[in-house]
Amino acid sequence: MRLAINVDHVATLRNARKEFLPDPVAAALAAEKAGADGIVVHLREDRRHINERDVRILRQVISTKLDLEMAAIDEIIKIACDVKPELATIVPEKRMELTTEGGLNVIDNITNLKETIQILHKHNIEVSLFIEPEINQIDASAEIGADFIEIHTGIFANCSSEEEQFDELERIRNAAKHAKKLGLGVNAGHGLNYQNIKVFREIKEIDEVSIGHAIIAKAIMVGMEAAVREMRDLIRFG
Numbered sequence: 001m002r003l004a005i006n007v008d009h010v011a012t013l014r015n016a017r018k019e020f021l022p023d024p025v026a027a028a029l030a031a032e033k034a035g036a037d038g039i040v041v042h043l044r045e046d047r048r049h050i051n052e053r054d055v056r057i058l059r060q061v062i063s064t065k066l067d068l069e070m071a072a073i074d075e076i077i078k079i080a081c082d083v084k085p086e087l088a089t090i091v092p093e094k095r096m097e098l099t100t101e102g103g104l105n106v107i108d109n110i111t112n113l114k115e116t117i118q119i120l121h122k123h124n125i126e127v128s129l130f131i132e133p134e135i136n137q138i139d140a141s142a143e144i145g146a147d148f149i150e151i152h153t154g155i156f157a158n159c160s161s162e163e164e165q166f167d168e169l170e171r172i173r174n175a176a177k178h179a180k181k182l183g184l185g186v187n188a189g190h191g192l193n194y195q196n197i198k199v200f201r202e203i204k205e206i207d208e209v210s211i212g213h214a215i216i217a218k219a220i221m222v223g224m225e226a227a228v229r230e231m232r233d234l235i236r237f238g
């Protein structure tokens with residue numbers, strides 16, 4: 001399982017003072033040095049953390065791969081086509097949310113998402129759709145030509161009992177298997193941390209996890225490289 005690191009919250013801290021530090025680009029380079037397989041940023045319409053300049057510099061300096069999380073809206077699609085990340089992960093975006101709150105409804109937005117995938121494909125950008133672990137959403141994602149799905153793990157992360165967690169993990173496991181059978185790549189993310197990551201090692205169909213908040217929170221205490229290395233080792237060795 002590969003590890004992609006989301007550095008949005010380094011930019012959140014930088015923007016709190018409207019100055020230059022800490023630098024999300026430096027954080028991305030440190031993450032790569034510690035063994036990250038990719039860097040993730042979410043260029044939001046309101047630019048609350050990562051900005052366009054960050055994305056363009058990251059594109060030039062990182063040596064792994066860039067995953068640009070984005071809403072399927074014209075302004076951001078244009079930027080993506082110009083920047084050409086290796087992967088664009090389409091997420092639903094609401095102005096007032098603190099973070100992405102759930103997966104896309106692919107079925108209800110099929111025309112817009114299909115067009116978005118076609119535009120990004122024309123620019124040689126692979127596309128992932130961030131969805132709930134639901135079979136009908138996976139089928140719709142495959143039907144409109146997505147290359148990957150990213151399974152929303154936030155519900156699992158927030159379960160309050162072991163029974164609920166077990167059921168949600170089963171849903172994730174079945175979804176990952178179903179997606180693989182359809183030829184989709186399988187990523188997973190949201191709310192993953194140093195404790196709950198362990199159970200995901202057993203789901204062989206998951207190609208990559210995308211983790212932000214837990215790693216940046218630890219990095220404030222121990223440094224970016226140490227925080228990434230600890231997660232990388234948990235993924236590799238348990």
Ligand code: PXP
Nearest residue numbers: 100130189190191210211212213
């Ligand atoms: N995947 C997606 C699609 C997200 O929107 C986010 C949050 O930016 C993440 C993964 C990472 O979530 P977390 O910050 O909780 O690790």
